[in-house]
Amino acid sequence: MSEFKKVAGLTGMKDALPPETARWERLEALVRDWLAAYGYQNLRTPVLEHTRLFARGIGEVTDIVEKEMYSFIDPLNDERLTMRPEFTAGIVRSAIEHNFLYDRPRRVYAMGPVFRHERPQRGRYRQFHQIDVEALGFPGPDVDAELIVMLARLWRLLGLKDIRLELNSLGQAAERAAHRAALVAHLEKHLDVLDEEARRRMHSNPLRVLDTKNPAMQDMANAAPRLFDFLGAESLAHYRGLCDRLDDAGIAYTLNPRLVRGLDYYNLTVFEWVTDRLGAQGTVCGGGRYDGLIELLGGKPAPAVGFAIGMERLLDLWQQDAPDQDPAECQVYLVHQGEAAQRRAARLAESLRDAGLRALVHAGSTGFKSQFRRADASGAVAAVVLGEDELAAGMASVKWLRTGAAGDGQQESVAFDRLAAHLQQRI
Incomplete structure (x- = not known):
């Protein structure tokens, strides 16, 4: 193969x-x-x-x-x-x-x-x-x-x-025609300085000859009849x-x-x-x-x-x-441990999106340390943490990852049914 x-x-x-x-x-x-x-x-x-x-x-x-x-x-x-x-x-x-x-x-x-x-x-x-x-x-x-x-x-x-x-x-057309005739006459007097492209264009599109970047033609172009004068x-x-x-x-x-x-x-x-x-x-x-x-x-x-x-x-x-910092992937990153917590995180994320927040649920099942690294890299303002204790209590742990809102690195517990409104207010 x-x-x-x-x-x-x-x-x-x-x-x-x-x-x-x-x-x-x-x-x-x-x-x-x-x-x-x-x-x-x-x-x-x-x-x-x-x-x-x-x-x-x-x-x-x-x-x-x-x-x-x-x-x-x-x-x-x-x-x-x-x-x-x-x-x-x-x-x-x-x-x-x-x-x-x-x-x-x-x-x-x-x-x-x-x-x-x-x-x-x-x-x-x-x-x-x-x-x-x-x-x-x-x-x-x-x-x-x-x-x-x-x-x-x-x-x-x-x-x-x-x-x-x-x-x-x-x-207008008549003015351009009068200028064109004068310009072509000017170009014909300076054939010795025109490059190949200018010679090709001097009869078909002479105005473009004046737009040349060729240094050898600048004096000729500067001395050419000005359309504005016509x-x-x-x-x-x-x-x-x-x-x-x-x-x-x-x-x-x-x-x-x-x-x-x-x-x-x-x-x-x-x-x-x-x-x-x-x-x-x-x-x-x-x-x-x-x-x-x-x-x-x-x-x-x-x-x-x-x-x-x-x-x-x-x-x-x-x-x-106005140079940019890398824009955040989301505002809230949901961290979880165990299948039940992952499923609950998915439902909570939908409620956050209903409230107008941008939320990501960590994909797969890795350790909390790895998930928090990913949460920080996402640019999220807050991480919502769900584990066995949070599921049992019906409370999510919210860790603030950026300065502002509840303060950098601070953590608080919020009831599941109040989470969306709480985050919306703070973010």
Whole structure:
């Protein structure tokens, strides 16, 4: 019989284990409450979509579509499918398919895994997780500002530090076309400094050339025509309206004319919250307005704005600013000796759970010393001890394992029928 070869996880696909998962759950719960406070409702889309949705919505010449998508041919119907690399296109597809904007604008969010085939690095994996927030059907800078103010509140709720806001405006289609022509002319004058990637993109997606990290191209990029200088009166008014509202909220920001975002569907407002504490991948949250995407994907024209947060990066920052102790497995650990005591402990544990307490009954039959070591390791506040004497008297011994409540190391006897109420009151 051949020996089975051990299977490891895929590169860039990361397991999350206890106690790390407890922080994930706390973040998810906090995010849901935060979004509910602003009227956002959960919308869930499938992990798999038609590849053409992303090619159309994200753009054929983006890095995501060209190099990073996990796509395959479905052998049952010979269709090309893709595991979602982001949420926005799928949410817009869903809104169009279900006529979701028929009666009113909508505030929605999604949270879950997305997939990109790129080189794994700190805070970036091939399966990673996003919080995606979209305001569909809202045209004004007031909602752009609301999203940014929301995010400032989230950073405060998490106690995060050293996150700064950068803004830009991508204007409208005609303004971008005029800037694009000037930018391509500028790039053609500097062919000698363009790397292979920049030469490939200079006609198909010249804005992305300005987002280069190549040191040899920085002077050329800094001297390039700025899209902001091509904005007309309406685009400038939208940008100033956003800035006025951020000033009202006391939120600091800087204009970054080279901020373009990685997806083709943005217009007007674009923004990023960035930090220097995550290495090369400093963007914690990115978003902006995409008023043309709904029509581009076959819907009736409607404005939209949104953002996405990388959850792994957010958790990394949160751990840096508010490091966790290992969370407790339970509040009460039940220790027992003998089969009758074990069975009684199981019934008592259910009564504790009915009272809203988290309780664990020691599994198996080992000595008291071993059980108390396990009780202490569980993080429990109290150990409930059951042996022959306790069963005979109808009284449980409660030993307090942590400071507070009845005091560290103290022990008391409590009647079985009063145990749940007693522990609930003390814990």
